[in-house]
Amino acid sequence: MSVTEFGKALSATETGIPGLVVWDLPVHGDSRGWFKENWQREKMTAAGLADFGPVQNNISFNDAVGTTRGIHAEPWDKWVSVATGRIFGAWVDLREGPTFGTVFTAELDPSRAIFVPRGVGNSYQTLEPDTAYTYLVNDHWSPDASYSFLNLADETAAIDWPIPLADVEISAKDLAHPRLADVVPIPPKKTLVVGANGQLGRALRAAYGEDESVEFAGRQELDLTGDLHAARRWRDYGTIVNAAAYTAVDAAETDRAGAWAGNVTAVAQLARIATENGITLVHVSSDYVFDGTATTPYTEGEPVAPLGVYGQTKAAADAIVATVPRHYIVRTSWVIGEGKNFVGTMASLAERGIAPSVVDDQIGRLTFTDDIAGGIRHLLTSAAPYGTYNLTGGGAPASWADIAAEVYELTGHDRTAVSGVSTEQYFANATGPVAPRPRWSVLDLGKIEATGYSPRDWRESLRDHLG
Template sequence: MSDLSVETTRIPGLLVVRLPVHEDNRGWFKENWQRAKMTALGLPDFGPVQHNVSFNAHRGATRGVHTEPWDKFVSILSGRAFGAWVDMREGESFGQVVHIDLDPSTAVFVPRGVGNSYQALEDGTVYSYLVNDHWRPGQTYPALNLADPTVAIPWPIPLAQAEISEKDQTTPMLGEVEPMKPRKTLIIGALGQLGRALQAEFPHADLVDLPAALGETSEPLVEQRAPASVVETAPQPLDITDPDQVAAWPWGEYGVVLNAAAYTNVDGAETAEGRRIAWAANAGAPATLARLGAEHGFTLVHFSSEYVFDGTVDPHTEDEPLSPLGVYAQTKAAGDVAVATTPRHYLLRTSWVIGEGKNFVRTMAHLAATDVSPSVVDDQVGRLTFTDELARATRHLLDIGADFGTYNLSNGGDPTSFAEIAKAVFALAGRSADEVTPVSTADYFAGKDLAPRPLRSTMDLSKIESTGFVPQDAMVALRDYLARYSAG
């Protein structure tokens, strides 16, 4: 009896699993699917939802090559079979073939887009397969002729002597097959600061945006503000808080959903209207996406905030207990809890986001250009996060297949206060840094009805750095950003 093992093949993602079979005079027993042991050896945690069994009455029964739009875990429950798989996915491996003999000690993980076929080698062969989506009538998918000479599957029993369905006898040859495209990427909140950066990093993604009322923003505490930037019309609206719109959306077409949408008006969230919107956008919508991710198997990337902490710990780590202060912070924390329930998720906690649109750095640059001398809080300390850096980190985690979970992400370098950042912007604009007057949060709050802010926003970046990602220094990124902003 061999140990459980997982072997790679020349088709990317197609894995052969060797199963221990325990035999005695009564027969045999095996663990046909054992999630914990198999995923520890590299099998994807693909979340099967349906178990199908095919009984093949006679030797020579031959089925396939079928390319259903889901992952499969195939195995033999009784008898023997010859299994063959053809990569039908768009890409360099299109047309690649793998074939092996199957008995109860062998199983195969077949990723979406790889055609599956087999031939029974004994009467009464029972073929089993777990799938991670429900079969539905009317679904279409690529199929390949069993006799295609290009792939030249070496069937042990000649096809002329095999039992083949009429449908499988009329499927096209490889040159006539349209390769299966990969599941798409969806960006929600595509016209926000982060959404625009994600568009640049994921240029072929589908784009949707929340209704304008669900995407208001606010800035750090500063006495003078710049006019809001003009925002283009959203390419396609999708209200994640509307059950009818959610039900009508084709979630099964997506492999990755990037949720960059949020209500970030920290002070507005303290009002009766803002509180309702913030809970819907920041907590309810992520909970809906988490449920959909579990149901459809897509990877959910959700962007959160250091506001989920009260700012008394320095630096913040990924496992720090949540301790939100105001309503906005509470809704973001609730969203974090919801996202963590879906199996395939990356939760990126970030701080002080700067991108294309209304933000603190652009406000300071505008004030520097218009001879305004602002007062800026100097006891809120953290690091800037530029949206292109956040998008780059997102791409990095997805590309390397990093462990799912929570990651802190900001630009690197020494922590600074908002006042220090404002002084740096003024100096880069040719104004004296001394024209920025530091003020404490307590003094700034005096006589104003504002939401509480965390004073310490610096995050520990060691977890994402351990994946090979190196954050760019925030001050270097600031200089580059202002150079682009000035040129524009």
């Protein structure tokens, strides 16, 4: 019979399987018995344990020495701890990837626990009678989920069981599991891009190429105004990238209901889904959350002060997304991508020999959608700290008139054909609603550059865009 070790410090030990971590637990006791905090969120997350959001607590009791269970891999995370007795545990990585088939073994007693990540197969053999272990899981069993199994006697895994399998109690079902060569690996959690048919959505399609773990959904595939809870098995997703938005800046001034539905109500639904399922939510914001009265580049922490309805909806969405534990708010400006846009319009005017009057009192930087897509992918793959990041084109700021002149020159036309006018002059004869524009839209890029991503100079991107 083992004796539980008292007085350990809470500490973690990495294993050869990524994400599989053994934990020593403080156990307090005397001749009368013992007490431990089996799961203490504040202390354990502070010590580095993933805040994995358990939703169910299970207990497995085994009355005989040698009872053997497994090897089962489920699409959820587990926190496994012994309540009484002692077990030998064997864990095999059954996830797709380079560590598929890696084995780790260890003994657990009440002073040792283990965090088992999604897709790692787990099995246990009792070493003492009346052994009970508990496990917290962060999803409920579902017939639609992906499970995987490995035979306990697999020759490739070659687990050195303390008690030979021929001498122990094993279920017929566990004995029938496949060998490693026939195991179906657990796929990685999926990424869902919503708004996949817009300018940014198309750039994200190009950025992720043939990555089979990424799904793309346009308005027809996923209605963000409907009930999203039943739309997917959300626990299978690790990331949602929201590339959908109501972007009709001027129309928003009168179509307030449409702007709020598209930019706020839909985002609130995504935020709720992400929070409930431990999903990382990536949301694209706008320079329109500011009033444009600054004289230096806006940092991420600058107070918002939107001027019009569109800006108000974007600011409201930012506040909602900021409540999601795992979130990236990507704030950008003056977006140019595939389809109708300012650059294409100027190039067309140049080809037709038209000399346009263009606003010269709004200052910012162009941002091309492939740079936004690249920045989003960088934040996710580098596991940058969650929060808000400015992401625009780099280089010196310019006015819309300056940009138009660059387009004229790069397309082989006279840049002096472009003349500058004030915002008031430009919209003086407008027949429909006109939203107020921030005059200063320059965003500070220091925070995202510190993560290792440096957006290209917008002039370089403009040259590439124009071919």
